[in-house]
Amino acid sequence: MEKGDLVLVNYIGKSDGNVFDTSVKEKAKEVGLHQEGRDYSPIPVLIGERYVIEGFEEALLDMEVGEEKEVEIPSEKAYGERDSDEIETYPEKEFKKQDVQVRVGEELMIGNRRGKVISKGSGRVKIDFNHPLSGKDLEYWMEVEDKVEDDEEIAEHIYSYRVGHGDIEIEDGTVKIPKKHSHDGHEHEMPQNLLDEVREEIEEYTDLEVEIVE
Numbered sequence: 001m002e003k004g005d006l007v008l009v010n011y012i013g014k015s016d017g018n019v020f021d022t023s024v025k026e027k028a029k030e031v032g033l034h035q036e037g038r039d040y041s042p043i044p045v046l047i048g049e050r051y052v053i054e055g056f057e058e059a060l061l062d063m064e065v066g067e068e069k070e071v072e073i074p075s076e077k078a079y080g081e082r083d084s085d086e087i088e089t090y091p092e093k094e095f096k097k098q099d100v101q102v103r104v105g106e107e108l109m110i111g112n113r114r115g116k117v118i119s120k121g122s123g124r125v126k127i128d129f130n131h132p133l134s135g136k137d138l139e140y141w142m143e144v145e146d147k148v149e150d151d152e153e154i155a156e157h158i159y160s161y162r163v164g165h166g167d168i169e170i171e172d173g174t175v176k177i178p179k180k181h182s183h184d185g186h187e188h189e190m191p192q193n194l195l196d197e198v199r200e201e202i203e204e205y206t207d208l209e210v211e212i213v214e
Contacts, residue, residue, distance in 0.1 A: 001047055001060050001061050001062075001063060001064075001144070001147070002047065002061065003047050003048035004046075004047065004048060004205055005046075005047045005147055006044055006045070006046045006047075006147070006148045006154050006157055006158075006205070007044075007045050007047070007060065007065070007144050007145075007146065007147050007148070008041075008042035008043070008044055008045075008144070008145045008146045008147075008148065009023075009042050009043055009045050009060065009142055009143065009144055009145065010023045010024055010042045010043075010142065010143040010145055011023050011024075011043070011056075011140055011141065011142045011143070012024060012027055012140065012141040012142075013138060013139070013140050014138065014139040014140070015133055015136050015137075015138055015139075016136070017139075018031075019031045019033065020033075020133065021033070022040075023040055023041065023042055023043055024040065025040035028040060042143075042145045042146070044148070044157035044158075044160070044161050045057065045060060046154075046157075046158065046161070046201065046205065047060060047061065049201060051161060053073065053077065053078050053079065053138075054077040054078075055071070055073030055074065055077035055078055055138075056071075056073065056140060056142070058077070059071045059073075059140070059142060060142070060144065063142075063144050064144065065144050065145070065146060065147050066143075066144065066145075067143070067144055068141070068142070068143045069141075069142055069143075070139065070140070070141050070142075071139070071140050071142065072137060072138070072139055073137065073138045073139070073140065074137050075134070075135050075136055075137050075138075078133060078136065078137070078138045079131040079133045079134045079135075079136070080131070080134050080135075081134060081135050082130050082134045082135040083130060083134070086128065086129040086130045087118070087126060087127070087128045087129070087130070088115075088126070088127055088129065089124050089125065089126050089127075090110075090124070090125045090126075090127065091123060091124065091125075092120065092123050092124060092125050093123065095125065102117055102120055102125050103117060103120075104117050104118065104119060104120055105117065108127065110127065110129075113129050114129070115127035115128055115129040116128045116132070151206035151207055151208050152170050152206075152208070154202075154205060154206050155168065155170065155175050155202045155206055155208055156168065156170075158198060158201045158202050158205070159175075159177065159198055159202075162194065162197060162198050162201070163190070163194070163198065165181075166178070166181040170208070173207070173208055173209060174208065174209045174210070174211050175202055175208050175209070175210045175211070176211050176213050177195065177198060177199070177210060177211070177212050177213065178190075178212075178213055178214075179195065179212055179213065179214055180214070195212055198210070199212070
């Protein structure tokens with residue numbers, strides 16, 4: 001594989017010997033991680049665009065379609081080392097003002113960051129914003145199921161990965177991306193930086209043009 005290839009990959013990720021995530025439905029059920037409503041299928045990886053962690057992408061470069069591999073990925077090529085600056089303290093009264101119940105071990109959204117409550121006491125709440133897998137070496141089983149060659153399929157995978165939901169229309173070599181779309185019954189406008197990112201990737205890695213439509 002090489003930069004610019006879009007491949008579909010199955011994987012099983014382990015930390016300390018325990019599975020933390022997988023694209024394989026049967027494995028998710030086996031280890032008690034199965035989530036109703038989740039689409040268990042190979043994930044799209046556009047090599048060179050950081051769809052996955054560095055070590056995962058590096059392993060793909062040496063693989064072919066149909067190949068399976070088990071790799072060990074050191075923390076520096078996974079989710080990085082733990083950073084003490086990512087642990088912050090907040091006054092508990094701020095959460096009470098918003099009727100938010102704070103419990104040790106639970107996760108909270110603060111602004112656009114997700115963190116885990118690691119302690120509470122003396123009117124203070126300490127939240128760890130480090131990635132849950134930071135500081136850990138990881139193990140992956142991975143399988144390259146397919147390499148996507150069709151431009152329209154590539155565009156659809158890029159949109160699906162970047163946006164997560166919704167559909168695009170492709171007509172006469174042009175990808176039409178709606179500026180507004182609905183999700184869970186709510187209509188909202190997509191951020192301009194996201195629209196620009198999707199446009200740039202589709203136009204760089206396919207021969208299609210992108211039009212943003214109202």
